[in-house]
Amino acid sequence: MTSTTATEAEATTTARSHRRIGDRVFSNLASGAGLTILIVLAGVAAFLMAEAWPALTAPAADLPGGEGLLDYVWPLVFGTILASLIAIVVAVPMAIAVALFTSHLAPRLIAQSVAYLVDLLAAIPSIIYGLWGIAVLGPATVPATEWLADNLGFIPFFDGPASTTGRTMLVAGLVLALMILPIISAVAREVFTQTPKGLQESALALGATRWEMIRMVVLPFGRSAIVAGSILGLGRALGETMAVTIILSVSGAITFDLISSENPSTIAANIALQFPESSGLDVNVLIATGLVLFAITLAVNMAARAIISRRERKSDR
Amino acid sequence: MLPRHAPWTAFAASSVIAAILTGAIGASPFVWLLIAGVITLGATTAWSAAVEGRRKATDRAMTLLVIGAFALAMLPLLSLVYTVVSKGLARFDGEFLTSSMRGVLADGGGALHAAVGTLTITLLAALAAVPVGVLAAIYLVEYGKGKLKRAITFFVDVMMGIPSIVAGLFAFALFALFMGPGVRMGVMGSVALAVLMIPIVIRSTEEMLMVVPNALREASYALGVPKWLTVVRVVLPTALAGIVTGVMLSIARVIGETAPLLITTGSITSTNLNPFDGRMANLPVFVYEEYKFPGVPPEAYIERAWAGALLLILIVMALFLAARLIARRYGVEIRR
Numbered sequence: 001m002t003s004t005t006a007t008e009a010e011a012t013t014t015a016r017s018h019r020r021i022g023d024r025v026f027s028n029l030a031s032g033a034g035l036t037i038l039i040v041l042a043g044v045a046a047f048l049m050a051e052a053w054p055a056l057t058a059p060a061a062d063l064p065g066g067e068g069l070l071d072y073v074w075p076l077v078f079g080t081i082l083a084s085l086i087a088i089v090v091a092v093p094m095a096i097a098v099a100l101f102t103s104h105l106a107p108r109l110i111a112q113s114v115a116y117l118v119d120l121l122a123a124i125p126s127i128i129y130g131l132w133g134i135a136v137l138g139p140a141t142v143p144a145t146e147w148l149a150d151n152l153g154f155i156p157f158f159d160g161p162a163s164t165t166g167r168t169m170l171v172a173g174l175v176l177a178l179m180i181l182p183i184i185s186a187v188a189r190e191v192f193t194q195t196p197k198g199l200q201e202s203a204l205a206l207g208a209t210r211w212e213m214i215r216m217v218v219l220p221f222g223r224s225a226i227v228a229g230s231i232l233g234l235g236r237a238l239g240e241t242m243a244v245t246i247i248l249s250v251s252g253a254i255t256f257d258l259i260s261s262e263n264p265s266t267i268a269a270n271i272a273l274q275f276p277e278s279s280g281l282d283v284n285v286l287i288a289t290g291l292v293l294f295a296i297t298l299a300v301n302m303a304a305r306a307i308i309s310r311r312e313r314k315s316d317r
Numbered sequence: 318m319l320p321r322h323a324p325w326t327a328f329a330a331s332s333v334i335a336a337i338l339t340g341a342i343g344a345s346p347f348v349w350l351l352i353a354g355v356i357t358l359g360a361t362t363a364w365s366a367a368v369e370g371r372r373k374a375t376d377r378a379m380t381l382l383v384i385g386a387f388a389l390a391m392l393p394l395l396s397l398v399y400t401v402v403s404k405g406l407a408r409f410d411g412e413f414l415t416s417s418m419r420g421v422l423a424d425g426g427g428a429l430h431a432a433v434g435t436l437t438i439t440l441l442a443a444l445a446a447v448p449v450g451v452l453a454a455i456y457l458v459e460y461g462k463g464k465l466k467r468a469i470t471f472f473v474d475v476m477m478g479i480p481s482i483v484a485g486l487f488a489f490a491l492f493a494l495f496m497g498p499g500v501r502m503g504v505m506g507s508v509a510l511a512v513l514m515i516p517i518v519i520r521s522t523e524e525m526l527m528v529v530p531n532a533l534r535e536a537s538y539a540l541g542v543p544k545w546l547t548v549v550r551v552v553l554p555t556a557l558a559g560i561v562t563g564v565m566l567s568i569a570r571v572i573g574e575t576a577p578l579l580i581t582t583g584s585i586t587s588t589n590l591n592p593f594d595g596r597m598a599n600l601p602v603f604v605y606e607e608y609k610f611p612g613v614p615p616e617a618y619i620e621r622a623w624a625g626a627l628l629l630i631l632i633v634m635a636l637f638l639a640a641r642l643i644a645r646r647y648g649v650e651i652r653r
Binding site: 240 | 345372373379384386396400401449456461465469471472473475478484489490494498519543545546549566570572573601608609626629633634641
């Protein structure tokens, strides 16, 4: 009796320790991969800081422009925010409309192909958007912008004179809007389809039209998700490089004029344009502007995630 | 109640009116569509308000607006595809696909060096990103708990938001600190692309792993299978199709990234297959430089740029389609 239990105990111990080794190795591997994420992110911040440091500590006269880092970065930050704001203002209503179309208005069959098409928009490389913007959209907006400059020129946005090539902040903003539309639309579509069916059907049962039901049930339910999705889209627009690099005709002027050829550049486009030809301290300056961009997009993305997680904690799931 | 064909007749009538107006002022078909849409909206709303009442009229108006906004969003996509195809086909020939730009000054030349470079750089990036990403996702779903898991999840989200050019600057800074600021290598581009790929791979793998029913895992444990074998032999094969789809989609996302490659890998005119030896051409930067810095005559360069853009978009769409097909044929369906 005792001998059998002893051998049984032995067998289970060897089996358990045999199991433990495999488990230990594998779980350490997985944890290591998880830690790699933290290390990579810390590395990004650290290496950027290291290479940007010479620019942050150099005397103002050595930097391009001769007026110091703040003076160099400020027009870029202005241009970045302006382009992204145009993108958000145009993209959010259209993204909500596209999401509503897919979730509530279209028949099942069309809805799936539509969702696929919208996701295709997200897959197209940004440089192709840039080429299309400068070759097609820009020239197409010239008649409209000339009309705007002639008739609505008192508004600072349409001060003019209208660009003849279409390489304006307006076109850059519109192309950015097109690029972030799939992101916002995907988030909105996700939450619209998850609106509780009971709430929707009770609204309809009480005699609401479909639009009234959407306005009273679906949109309020999805409000924080739409906000979070928009902020995510904003983060993407802030960091977008190639489309702006190709489209925008840069003069460095800080202006609200959307339809002229005198435009501020964005941080990302400035880096793309100057980096290949730069050397020495100029490289460090560009990396410092990259650090500023990283900080801005970090703040924007963390705000979006905070809103999403607050909403998930509030709802009954 | 308005007759069922009411919106369509309104659209037909307004198209005719818009055509007359557009013809009078001589504007483009796009303006015609815009005017037709606006007139349809006004006419249908007014007609409905008269027959069905204000609330139903608002309902119809909003439906039309949503459809209109959707059409407005799809129009640029169609225009873009049409533009790239029509302009790219001019030079999309055998010579373009089989020769590099070595020694080419005006006409001729091709994008072979760029295509090969893109494949090399992206493959290297995937080789680094996929194991790390899949393992990290396994950690988050199967092993992780408490503060570390929350921290990693949070930072994966942060990583997702890194602009592509910042990833490029990081790769540059990393190599510059060890090898001096003048270094340009293919593998630098791979590092930047890997940083961009990892969070996408993690997110999609996480979702696929969470779709695998817990009952499967518990059955495996009940049969005495250790945890790691359960993950490797039960969970992963079940989720494999979804993971492959996620990896292919992440590759499709980064294969078109120009900015990080512009500042790390640079470009050259001949084919370079060694990612550790100097600059390497790649497709997105090829397209950018042919368009932005054309030589003489500029038409030859711009034609090459469009052909390169067509090649790039074909590769991305092929990856996209393949990923969707795999997901549909082999995937585990999420039933809502």
